[in-house]
Amino acid sequence: MPVDAKLSHTAAMILQAIRAGQIYGFSVMEMTGLPSGTVYPAMRRLERDGLIVSRWEQQSIADAEQRPARKYYRLTRTGKATLEAVYKRYPLLEKMIPSPERAQEVERT
Amino acid sequence: MKLARSSQLARLIVRSASVLVPRRDRSAWTAEWTAELWHLCHPRCCEPDADPLQFSFGAFHDALWIRCDRLRSDALPVVRSGSAARCTLVLCTATLAALLICLCLPGARSALLPIPYRSAGDLVIISSSGYAGAQSPSIRLDDYEEWTTDTATLFRQIAFYRPTDKAVYPAHHPAVRLSLAQASDNLLALLGLPPNTADPSAPHPAQPRLILTRTAWRKTFHSDPHLVGRTADIDGQPVLIAGILPDGDWRFAGHVDALLLEDQHTLATLPAATKGFVIARIRDSAFPAPRDGWRKMVETHFGVTRSFDCISVTRLLGQPSSVFLFALLLACLALPATTALPLGDYPSRRNRLPGTVNARRWVFLAAKFALVLAIVDLGSTGLAYGLSASGPITAIYIQIATAFPALLFGFRWILQDQRRRCPECLRLLSNPARVGQASCNFLSWNGTELFCARGHGLLHIPELPTSWFSTQRWLCLDSSWLCLFPETIAPSPELI
Numbered sequence: 001m002p003v004d005a006k007l008s009h010t011a012a013m014i015l016q017a018i019r020a021g022q023i024y025g026f027s028v029m030e031m032t033g034l035p036s037g038t039v040y041p042a043m044r045r046l047e048r049d050g051l052i053v054s055r056w057e058q059q060s061i062a063d064a065e066q067r068p069a070r071k072y073y074r075l076t077r078t079g080k081a082t083l084e085a086v087y088k089r090y091p092l093l094e095k096m097i098p099s100p101e102r103a104q105e106v107e108r109t
Numbered sequence: 110m111k112l113a114r115s116s117q118l119a120r121l122i123v124r125s126a127s128v129l130v131p132r133r134d135r136s137a138w139t140a141e142w143t144a145e146l147w148h149l150c151h152p153r154c155c156e157p158d159a160d161p162l163q164f165s166f167g168a169f170h171d172a173l174w175i176r177c178d179r180l181r182s183d184a185l186p187v188v189r190s191g192s193a194a195r196c197t198l199v200l201c202t203a204t205l206a207a208l209l210i211c212l213c214l215p216g217a218r219s220a221l222l223p224i225p226y227r228s229a230g231d232l233v234i235i236s237s238s239g240y241a242g243a244q245s246p247s248i249r250l251d252d253y254e255e256w257t258t259d260t261a262t263l264f265r266q267i268a269f270y271r272p273t274d275k276a277v278y279p280a281h282h283p284a285v286r287l288s289l290a291q292a293s294d295n296l297l298a299l300l301g302l303p304p305n306t307a308d309p310s311a312p313h314p315a316q317p318r319l320i321l322t323r324t325a326w327r328k329t330f331h332s333d334p335h336l337v338g339r340t341a342d343i344d345g346q347p348v349l350i351a352g353i354l355p356d357g358d359w360r361f362a363g364h365v366d367a368l369l370l371e372d373q374h375t376l377a378t379l380p381a382a383t384k385g386f387v388i389a390r391i392r393d394s395a396f397p398a399p400r401d402g403w404r405k406m407v408e409t410h411f412g413v414t415r416s417f418d419c420i421s422v423t424r425l426l427g428q429p430s431s432v433f434l435f436a437l438l439l440a441c442l443a444l445p446a447t448t449a450l451p452l453g454d455y456p457s458r459r460n461r462l463p464g465t466v467n468a469r470r471w472v473f474l475a476a477k478f479a480l481v482l483a484i485v486d487l488g489s490t491g492l493a494y495g496l497s498a499s500g501p502i503t504a505i506y507i508q509i510a511t512a513f514p515a516l517l518f519g520f521r522w523i524l525q526d527q528r529r530r531c532p533e534c535l536r537l538l539s540n541p542a543r544v545g546q547a548s549c550n551f552l553s554w555n556g557t558e559l560f561c562a563r564g565h566g567l568l569h570i571p572e573l574p575t576s577w578f579s580t581q582r583w584l585c586l587d588s589s590w591l592c593l594f595p596e597t598i599a600p601s602p603e604l605i
Contacts, residue, residue, distance in 0.1 A: 024145070024148075025141070025145055026145045026148060026149060026164075029164075035163070035167055036163075036164045036165075036166075036167025036168070036170075036171070037166065037167030037168075037169070037170030037171065038167070038170070039167070040167060040168075040170070040171035040174075041170055041171050041174035041175075044171070044174060044175060044178070045174075045178075048178065067144075067147060067148070067151070068140070068143060068144040068147050069140075069144060070141075070144045070145070070148070071137075071140075071141045071144070
């Protein structure tokens, strides 16, 4: 997907939530307030378009914590560039879901 | 306790939703949803407001999305826009649709099926005016009566019918007006139609019999199972309803709801000048082979000579294939006037395409021709015989009028389509660009250039054919050009 692609507001919120560190599907739901039936298909579409990528966490970590392994999502380079371009379209996005870098900047000021 | 129950129910819902996910993705998908559900419901990390049931219902949306996406992506390479597979698929679908339409239209279906009459090659229809006489009544009743005795050396059997409209008053049913074929009682025996269509156990052999067509029995008498065997009143005369004629068994001119079979004495009460059709079964000795054509019968009566045409029923009713072949011949003759026949210049000897690639191109061309022929044949037969109720001759004209232009434009499209395809991947070429100027035609070539989106080559089409550039030319590109064509590069997302 090209960097200047127009994302829907929902997809932009999900991308921003992943950037903000919400790397599991359920945590993205909590952060965005979107239902599971919206979040998971949107994440599949973003993954198909190469904006995010999913990985299974190591089984040893899950076993140590006596829980099932979870699948986590991360932004790709394209996803990050797309998100930067999308900020112009949705200026409040960063304020709604601040990314860690942005939060640090706010703390410093 | 309540949470545990809804957690179990949620797990069941996720498992049910997993059925929608394609098999190859199912285990990973189920693992992800189960893990998420575990984190949602487990006391250690349980959210106070979390509703596992509401969360699990989203699994159906997710599973359905994956199923649709896989379907789309799996089907895409096959039916990609402009691909040979897509073209073949569209033509196959059109062929199937034309076949289904033909099978649904009774007239077209019977035209496609073989003639139902016994030894149809021996049957002729006698006409006083060529093919036109096979479409409208042309033989006088008194001529027919004379022939029943005079022509024993020519014909083994001879029958008469005339189309007419009459009010029929059947017992236990309201009066209806039917299109009848008022015929001599030997007509069904002459045609060799199955004996169950006529009830042989009629109480009064001399009583006229009414044979309804299946369509009329179904539509007018609502498929009354007790109708056969009852009597009806036609022109104040009792008539036995003797049987049902299967759809498609009546192929002769005129729309007919029923056959009214009467003996010679009853027919003789009609005016002598009444005109109708005469069908006869010929003697082998009188009509030497080949007998599927057209013969003249000359009669001299009191010094007056009259001639009649004996048209073979197989020739008359077996027209769809012969008319189509005639239209095909005309289209082949007219084709060079509408488009150029050569498919263009393809790579020279030293840069020749592999044999399998070349073979695939020719097989694709042959498949297109075969499918277009099938579509036009079925389509024109459907139009001519399915929609026309006015007889076989009108149907012949309709079939020629539809099949010829359809074949001509179909062949023209096939050749033009073939010339606009990449010889390697058979996809349609894209991005036409005009090159050169017409005013500089003698200095350098001008025309249109198209390229294959997969980078196989360029097609040069000259604006004006010249002695050095008379037809389109294909230029193969080597693999060093592939980086310019986006369809050959796979996307590779990188992690931050």
